[in-house]
Amino acid sequence: MPQTMFEKIWSRHVVAEGPGGHVLLYIDRHLLHEGSTSAFGRLAAQGRRVRRPELSFATTDHYLLTAPGAVAADPEIRGMVENLTRHTARQGIVHFDVGDARRGIVHVIGPEQGLTLPGITLVCGDSHTATHGAFGALAFGIGSSEVEHVLATQALWQKKPRTMRVAVEGRLGPGVTAKDVILTIIATIGAGGGVGHAIEYAGEAIRAMSMDERMTVCNMSIEAGARTGMVAPDTTTFAYVEGKPFAPTGAAWAQALAAWTALPSDPGATFDREVALAAGEIAPTVTWGTSPQDALPVTARVPDPGAIADVARRESMTRALAYMGLAPGTPLTDVTVDRVFIGSCTNSRLDDLRAAARVVRGRRALVPAWVVPGSGLIRRAAEAEGLDRVFVEAGFEWREAGCSMCVGMNGETAREGERVASTSNRNFEGRQGKGARTHLMSPAMAAAAAVTGRLTDVRTL
Amino acid sequence: MRPFTRLSAVAAPIDLPNVDTDRIIPARFLRKPRATPGYAGFLFHDVRFDADGSERPEFVLNQAPYRGAHILVVAENFGCGSSREMAVWVLEAYGVRSVIAPSLGDIFHQNCYKNGLLPVILPAAAVAGLRRQLHARPGTALAVDLETQTVTDPDGVAHPFEVDPFRKQALLTGQDEIALTLSQEAAIAAFERRQRTEMGWLVAGSPAS
Ligand code: SF4
Numbered sequence: 001m002p003q004t005m006f007e008k009i010w011s012r013h014v015v016a017e018g019p020g021g022h023v024l025l026y027i028d029r030h031l032l033h034e035g036s037t038s039a040f041g042r043l044a045a046q047g048r049r050v051r052r053p054e055l056s057f058a059t060t061d062h063y064l065l066t067a068p069g070a071v072a073a074d075p076e077i078r079g080m081v082e083n084l085t086r087h088t089a090r091q092g093i094v095h096f097d098v099g100d101a102r103r104g105i106v107h108v109i110g111p112e113q114g115l116t117l118p119g120i121t122l123v124c125g126d127s128h129t130a131t132h133g134a135f136g137a138l139a140f141g142i143g144s145s146e147v148e149h150v151l152a153t154q155a156l157w158q159k160k161p162r163t164m165r166v167a168v169e170g171r172l173g174p175g176v177t178a179k180d181v182i183l184t185i186i187a188t189i190g191a192g193g194g195v196g197h198a199i200e201y202a203g204e205a206i207r208a209m210s211m212d213e214r215m216t217v218c219n220m221s222i223e224a225g226a227r228t229g230m231v232a233p234d235t236t237t238f239a240y241v242e243g244k245p246f247a248p249t250g251a252a253w254a255q256a257l258a259a260w261t262a263l264p265s266d267p268g269a270t271f272d273r274e275v276a277l278a279a280g281e282i283a284p285t286v287t288w289g290t291s292p293q294d295a296l297p298v299t300a301r302v303p304d305p306g307a308i309a310d311v312a313r314r315e316s317m318t319r320a321l322a323y324m325g326l327a328p329g330t331p332l333t334d335v336t337v338d339r340v341f342i343g344s345c346t347n348s349r350l351d352d353l354r355a356a357a358r359v360v361r362g363r364r365a366l367v368p369a370w371v372v373p374g375s376g377l378i379r380r381a382a383e384a385e386g387l388d389r390v391f392v393e394a395g396f397e398w399r400e401a402g403c404s405m406c407v408g409m410n411g412e413t414a415r416e417g418e419r420v421a422s423t424s425n426r427n428f429e430g431r432q433g434k435g436a437r438t439h440l441m442s443p444a445m446a447a448a449a450a451v452t453g454r455l456t457d458v459r460t461l
Numbered sequence: 462m463r464p465f466t467r468l469s470a471v472a473a474p475i476d477l478p479n480v481d482t483d484r485i486i487p488a489r490f491l492r493k494p495r496a497t498p499g500y501a502g503f504l505f506h507d508v509r510f511d512a513d514g515s516e517r518p519e520f521v522l523n524q525a526p527y528r529g530a531h532i533l534v535v536a537e538n539f540g541c542g543s544s545r546e547m548a549v550w551v552l553e554a555y556g557v558r559s560v561i562a563p564s565l566g567d568i569f570h571q572n573c574y575k576n577g578l579l580p581v582i583l584p585a586a587a588v589a590g591l592r593r594q595l596h597a598r599p600g601t602a603l604a605v606d607l608e609t610q611t612v613t614d615p616d617g618v619a620h621p622f623e624v625d626p627f628r629k630q631a632l633l634t635g636q637d638e639i640a641l642t643l644s645q646e647a648a649i650a651a652f653e654r655r656q657r658t659e660m661g662w663l664v665a666g667s668p669a670s
Contacts, residue, residue: 012659015652016645020626024645026652028663035491035545048639051649063492080492120663127544127568141568144546145575145638153642155649159625191479192538195564225541227567248662256662291479312536316477407543409488428483428542430507 002266104375114244133230194226343372464635470531481542526600540569
């Protein structure tokens with residue numbers, strides 16, 4: 001029977017069958033960050049050991065400041081950062097720690113180091129773990145108890161999700177990026193539209209994307225509620241992975257290629273749900289509300305809750321517009337911004353920084369604007385191309401790697417009421433700081449907002 | 462883990478869809494240990510309290526009849542967003558033992574099971590009906606019975622719900638899931654041996670450092 005890629009990876013990782021359709025699923029790679037440390041504490045308290053320390057990898061990303069030196073803002077945070085260092089050292093887990101150029105956002109460094117590979121299972125105590133699915137891996141986010149469980153057993157009890165294929169057919173227009181594609185997908189299926197599903201992104205527009213772009217798409221699967229998102233591996237994938245530090249080499253590489261080539265969903269494989277989008281109809285997209293599903297083409301106007309029949313939906317829209325300080329009917333391009341953030345595991349890779357720099361070159365930022373590369377290595381690569389100078393000459397701040405204002409756990413938040421054009425993944429109330437108002441968009445669109453001081457259709461610049 | 466069998470308690474309705482875990486516990490509290498005195502005060506902090514720390518009277522848990530509710534009846538996709546298990550810890554600290562919803566964020570849903578909270582999924586119309594009843598009669602109790610898999614509303618109508626047998630058993634007994642998995646050690650080791658041949662590239666390819 002024809003199988004989906006998801007089913008192939010799933011069935012190859014079943015250790016044991018449990019009751020009620022649960023299986024014990026083997027985990028090939030486990031990524032850790034400062035937020036994972038409480039799991040180590042509970043493990044130790046139970047007198048349990050880390051079963052396969054060589055399959056876990058740690059980085060410090062959420063809590064460090066991204067100002068020069070990448071230090072902790074206060075003793076409490078310093079304690080968390082040192083905790084991770086202590087636990088990983090004690091357990092013999094590789095840790096890309098402060099001062100290591102390989103340090104960066106967990107979902108950026110996994111692929112960069114070749115830890116993320118096609119056909120594997122990968123988990124992390126972070127909801128954006130589906131990023132790694134861009135390689136044809138089965139990657140999903142887990143909670144802290146599950147982190148502890150993986151450390152102790154290298155496996156997880158899981159129930160098989162349903163499958164969904166989202167096909168983006170045709171070609172993207174100029175100025176339209178992977179971020180616009182995923183925002184449009186989320187707006188189409190809804191913030192809960194993917195709950196209980198593993199999504200496979202397919203179609204000509206996805207196949208034409210670079211790995212950086214595919215990662216942007218898969219990254220936001222959770223914003224549609226999906227358990228995971230994935231893209232079939234192909235020559236683009238193999239070219240990216242080859243030569244990465246932890247990737248297979250020599251005979252193992254040849255073996256891997258043979259296995260990976262057989263991974264894509266078989267012709268005729270069926271999905272529980274199919275969604276199709278026309279790439280040509282996708283425009284540069286921005287969010288106007290407080291859920292990633294509140295996304296519209298930048299050429300549109302702020303929607304009117306009065307026009308919505310469903311009471312619950314109308315009330316939640318009204319609430320979102322009040323929080324965002326927006327009036328129905330306002331053209332989105334009339335909305336001025338106070339701050340710009342280019343970064344996060346969605347859009348902090350080299351392709352993203354290049355796209356932003358292309359818009360910025362020769363212009364000036366009219367509002368405070370930050371560029372926070374996803375890893376130390378990306379920062380270096382961007383500097384080697386002179387991108388840092390483009391940003392700095394335009395008045396942007398060029399910062400150290402980390403999560404930064406995507407979540408502000410490190411103290412880098414926007415001020416109350418400030419409107420932020422952001423390349424991150426969540427526009428929830430308070431996400432970028434208490435009372436901060438987030439508009440999600442692509443790096444090129446965020447750069448355009450920085451140099452015009454308002455939401456701007458990058459195609460008009 | 463604390464077992465869950467049955468519970469009859471005051472329930473509070475939350476009508477807003479897509480309540481994310483950032484809203485359940487804002488990021489700046491995530492670094493606080495679970496044992497922090499007043500941990501329950503972080504629950505829904507930024508919608509529950511004003512900047513000066515005073516309660517916002519319009520927030521449901523600040524209204525006398527719902528104060529200290531042990532059951533929440535919520536709307537679609539509650540607990541979406543960040544994987545932070547603290548969202549469940551802070552609900553548990555407040556005293557919430559069960560969340561009744563038409564759908565829940567997947568990771569939040571799993572996190573509930575790990576902490577002795579019972580997530581109940583009912584059809585959207587039934588959940589909306591329960592919320593209406595709770596609004597109409599503030600402070601009334603619901604009965605949630607895991608053994609019989611029913612929620613009984615204030616009118617005595619029983620709503621049956623599905624629950625995975627694996628999760629049900631674990632909740633009823635308060636089972637330590639890691640201990641259960643460790644008892645499968647032989648199967649895990651056998652899998653690893655098999656994988657070394659079947660996915661040799663993976664094993665050979667690892668640790669370069
Ligand atoms: S960049 Fe943002 S979304 Fe990504 S891991 Fe960091 S905090 Fe989470």
